[in-house]
Amino acid sequence: MAPEAARPRIVVISGTNASGKSRLALDLAARLGGEIVSADSRQVYTGLDLGTGKVTPEEQARVPHHLLDVADPRERYTLFDYQRDAYAALDDILARGKVPFMAGGTGLYVNAVVDGYALVDVPVDPDLRAEIEPLAPEVLAARLERDHPEYAAITDLNNPRRLVRAIEVASAGVSVDDFHTKRPRYSALHFGVTWPREVLADRIEERLDRRLADGMVEEVEALLASGVTHERMLELGLEYRSVSEYLRGEWPSLDAMKAELAMQIRRYAKRQMTWFRKRTDIEWMDMSAPDVDALEARIRAFTAA
The missing domain is CATH 1.10.20.140 (Histone, subunit A)
Incomplete structure (x- = not known):
């Protein structure tokens, strides 16, 4: 195993649901000529777009993204699959002289790559x-x-x-x-994004309203029609579980489902933060007043070293 100073360098941006990590990674990668490897356990699946907050085709055209839409939602994509594919994507980005970013909220995916799980x-x-x-x-x-x-x-x-x-x-x-x-193969500069709790709760609520208005129920209907079972929707969790239950008549109203789902997402965000707080290598940034210029300078210095 190579010493840390000799390893290839990557940038990681972690955070909870609705924290703005994807937008921040997009902005920084655009400035630095980078490419982004998603670290989200549901965005790997085709058709899971609105419910996962997947970046839009326009955003993907602005900055190349990897490990989006690489698996059939009727099948299971394992941690082993993700690590193998993330290594391949990161190595390819590095080989082409670009700055590799990892961005996402699935802590196990982040750890598997950054720490080099065997x-x-x-x-x-x-x-x-x-x-x-x-x-x-x-x-x-x-x-x-x-x-x-x-x-x-x-x-x-x-x-x-x-x-x-x-x-x-x-x-x-x-x-x-x-x-x-653990056999780490990269040296990682790891940022974490955070908000005051009450602000994050409002962001979660607003984002859920927007996704429902944009057609999240219809997205789940289309997945079910394509052969993704209700049982699989339960496994995919949160938005897909709740909307699938709603479509089966297990909720008295859309508003009742939405209220419970918002609470579940807030709880999940809390668990995400607990997971990431265990890492001592993360530099935390309050997104209420992000200094993107300083982050860019920090990344330039890190990747040039």
Whole structure:
């Protein structure tokens, strides 16, 4: 493993939902002639546009983006898939003399690349999934804690998708120690964007209103019509879960669904911030008064060193 000073250099911009990280990355990449690798676990899927806040075709024309629309939403795109593809995209950007940016809010994706997780490609086990996917989260959690307590200690026990995957990986005989092995291949300048809590809550509410007005319900209808199942929508979470439930008549009104969804997004943003706060390498910036010129100068100095 090369010492940090000898590694290729990348810029990372992390933050919660509705924090403005994508816009900031776009502006900085445009100034610096860079390209952006998305670090969002749902933007990899085609058709998941409004619900994920995916950058528009016009924005993608302004700055090249990578790892958007690379997977079928009816299939699962794993952390291993993401790390492999992100490495390839970053290496390609570097080889062409451009400044590589990573931008997104999926903390596990960011960590897998920045820290260089030594991942093992464990394929989906259809038989095992047929057995355990119908189980309630508390049953899955109890099974994981009983059979693989070392995995239970590093898994979100309230997230059925994570629980199923943890049981699947553990059952394949992969040691949890593999997830603690790190082989970083880049030196990263890592920025985090943040807002006062009440301002972020307002931004989340406003963005949700805008997405619904722009056709988010229709987007989910189109996904369902294309063969994405309701069960898969539940796995995709947040906007897709709630709107799919609404379309099935499980909410008394659109307003009731929206109010609950806004609360869920706020809670998720809080969990995102908790995750990112664990990293000691992030330079935090209050987006109430961002100094983009200073950031540009900081990045130029870092990439020139």
